[in-house]
Amino acid sequence: MTRLLMLDGDGIGPEIVAATRTVLEAADARHGLGLRFETAAIGFAALERHGTTLSDAVVAQALAADGVVLGPVSHNAYPPVAEGGVNPSGALRIRLDLFANIRPARTRAALPAPARTDFDLVIFRENTEGFYADRNMATGPGEVMPDPDMALALRKITRRASARIAEAAFAAAATRPAAHVTAVHKANVLRLSDGLFLEETRKVAARCPGITYDEVLVDAMAAHLVRAPERYDVIVTTNMYGDILSDLASELSGSLGVASSLNAGEARAMAQAQHGSAPDIAGQDRANPAALIGSAAMLLDWLGTRSGQARFHEAAQEIAAALDSVLAEPEARTPDLGGQGTTSGFAARLVARMGGT
Structure with a gap:
């Protein structure tokens, strides 16, 4: 049962x-x-x-x-x-x-799509931390207002979360023909947090020599997805970047209305569409x-x-x-x-x- x-x-x-x-x-x-x-x-x-x-x-x-x-x-x-x-x-x-939000995006021959060319990619988005205020504190919110004119948001990136989303992405890439992982980040500005994410992802990449690995800045990735999404196979990234890029990729493939998604962990998984509740x-x-x-x-x-x-x-x-x-x-x-x-x-x-x- x-x-x-x-x-x-x-x-x-x-x-x-x-x-x-x-x-x-x-x-x-x-x-x-x-x-x-x-x-x-x-x-x-x-x-x-x-x-x-x-x-x-x-x-x-x-x-x-x-x-x-x-x-x-x-x-x-x-x-x-x-x-x-x-x-x-x-x-x-x-x-x-x-911890893994897995979001595939691919064009279908019979379904009109804005993309210039056919593509088939999957985004592995870290699901349990990042800039999401409900996900990065043991108690209390991840956003604070020291005074009415100032709001601060806290971002949490850990080695453990970065390593396991990278491992999940490389495991998936090993089953796909292109066997290619792209890490998306903004470490040129967020040097500590995105830098830590990249450190752990590079460690996993070093253990997987049969898989092509590269890195792209998040703003550049948004442009590349519009111009040439077929260049990418498995994308691994932190929570907020993955949320934004997966919506972009899904719309390019045809519509958020066909955008599937799985939230997966070691012992459990939850099916959830990417789109909202459309009241x-x-x-x-x-x-x-x-x-x-x-x-x-x-x-x-x-x-x-x-x-x-x-x-x-x-x-x-x-x-x-x-x-x-x-x-x-x-x-x-x-x-x-x-x-x-x-x-x-x-x-x-x-x-x-x-x-x-």
Whole structure:
């Protein structure tokens, strides 16, 4: 039995999580994955019922599960943390020690994209520290205001976090044809913090002589991704740089609406789309579920590696192939991609492509 905790989130979350569950149930029936689905309330629904957007009970459920599927959350609209407005995404990444945010971006032949050329890359973003105020202090915020006219933000970079995200990136590169890792940084200005990140990344590179390694400044990387994204294979970087660059790469590949993402640690993983909760279209059955479905496929692939069971890999590959097939049909695409398709209809068509009913 494999326990999956499904967390709806806010806005369009319940709709795209339901669509994703439909696809996972079909994969389970076809491949005998032994999936057992559990649910819990987070976000505004949990705040109304329990006084917090993420309760300790839900964290305990997530820790006990084999994997988590997290819908998008509207954390920018939450009340202060002291009033229960915890960001479930950031908190779960910390509490479950999901240090690697893995964000693939690739063009699809049938899906229009702004990029000048086809590309296939993946960004490994460190997930547990950096400039993110909710992720770099044991207690208290990572931002302070000494007086009303001054705000200070603290950035934390550690050897341990830098080393393990680098190791994850090089391990992934070893499985890809190009076998190329690019470290993105700003060590010419942030000499201590980005310098420490580069020190640890270079140590890992030295242990992997079969993998091509180079380094690029973050501002230059933004320009290079626009001009020639096909030059890159695996990109490894710190939290904020990775957040920004992955959105850029995803838009260049076609849309954030198809941008999958996996938060992975040593023992746990959480599927999560890159995009937000889009409350303006919530409840209209027109949200694009492609990114979360693709993220769930990544979760199945991770579970296959962890368990050594090929059927999880096979299910993940089948979902990914069916996703490409449905995205190739203009009439099946949701309005954000120029189509007239619905959230539920997209999932049903994808299941049909998998051979389900």
